[in-house]
Amino acid sequence: MIGAVSAPEQTPARWTYLMDMDGVLVHEDHLVPGADDFLAELQSTGTPFVVLTNNSIRTPRDLCARLAATGLDVPEEAIWTSALATAAFLHTQRPGGSAYVVGESGLTTALHDVGYVLTDREPDYVVLGETRTYSFTAITTAIRLVERGARFIATNPDTTGPSRDGSLPATGAVAALISAATGQQPYYVGKPNALMMRSAxxxxGAHSESTLMIGDRMDTDVLSGLEAGLQTILVLTGISTAESVERFPYRPTLVLDSVADLVGRTATPFG
Incomplete structure (x- = not known):
């Protein structure tokens, strides 16, 4: 355990946990040691929690199965993706609208579930999400629709994603291509937008005053948690390092080696 950076002003009677998935619970489809014990403790004590991910490729059901394969028991209803947050946002902005989607089943399913029509004929929105099969034809269609007045939305700003062979271009990189061609910047719904925290x-039915955000990235997880008014915990099993914390103008409430350090102290993580 690294130790506390700052302390919360008050200790609530019960914490709610929001946590990133990759880099916190799993790393490239391998269990982070102790993550299973951490989740088991939350479940045995009835502590509310939600697993968050900026990746919009998979549905919560798919992610539930992926986590189960690593040994983690996470209910489908405890998973919140940038695709779900994007669909929820669009439903509040323009109920029953239409969208042209560049993405995969996690995003298209989420939009269908809120009553959106997916079309390339005068859609209200162009919605860009993560995919492993970006199509030049689909990107060209998106560019032309934005030029004709479709509003530009993207699930998350991450420019690269991990793979066993190295970095992959992610949503933010493709969004930059569309922006360069159209002159229009997208509205990003996922982290570090605090909107994703609030929708989770x-x-x-949780409150920011009694909620913790656990993440492995200062620039997305910790930032979005801070901007949503949450206490934040940075774990060092993913992207950010203990040294990199000092380069940011904001700090997490606590820095830990991993979520394994929370086992036995989920009720009083700052004690």
Missing amino acids: LRKI
């Missing part, structure tokens, strides 16, 4: 809180 609404999903489980």
Whole structure:
């Protein structure tokens, strides 16, 4: 355990946990040691939690199966993706609208579930998400629709994603291509937009004053948690390092080696 950076002003009677998935619970489809014990403790004590991910490729059901394959028991309803957050946002902005989607089943399913029509004929929105099969034809269609007045939305700003062979271009990189061609910047719904945190809180009826955000990245997880008014925990099993914390103008409430350090102290993580 690295130790506390700062302490919360008050200790609530019960914490709610929001946590990133990759780099916190799993790393390239391998269990982070102790993550299973951490989740088991939350479940045995009835502590509310939500697993968050900026990746919009998979549905919560798919992610549930992926986590189960690593040995983690996470209910489908405890998973919140940038695709779900994007669909929820669009439903509040323009209920029953239409969208042209560049993405995969996690995003298209989420939009269908809120009543959106997916079309390339005068859609209200162009919605860009993660995919492993970006099509030049689809990107060209997106560019032309934005030029004709479709509003530009992207699930998350991550420019690269990990793979066993190295970095992969991600949503933010493709969004930059569309922006360069159209002159229009997208509205990003996922982290570090605090909107994703707030939509996750609404999903489980939690309050920011009694909620912790656990993440492995200072620039997305910790930032979005801070901007949503949450206490934040940085774990060092993913992207950010203990040294990199000092380069940011903001700090997490606590820095830990991993979520394994929370086992036995989920009720009083700052004690």
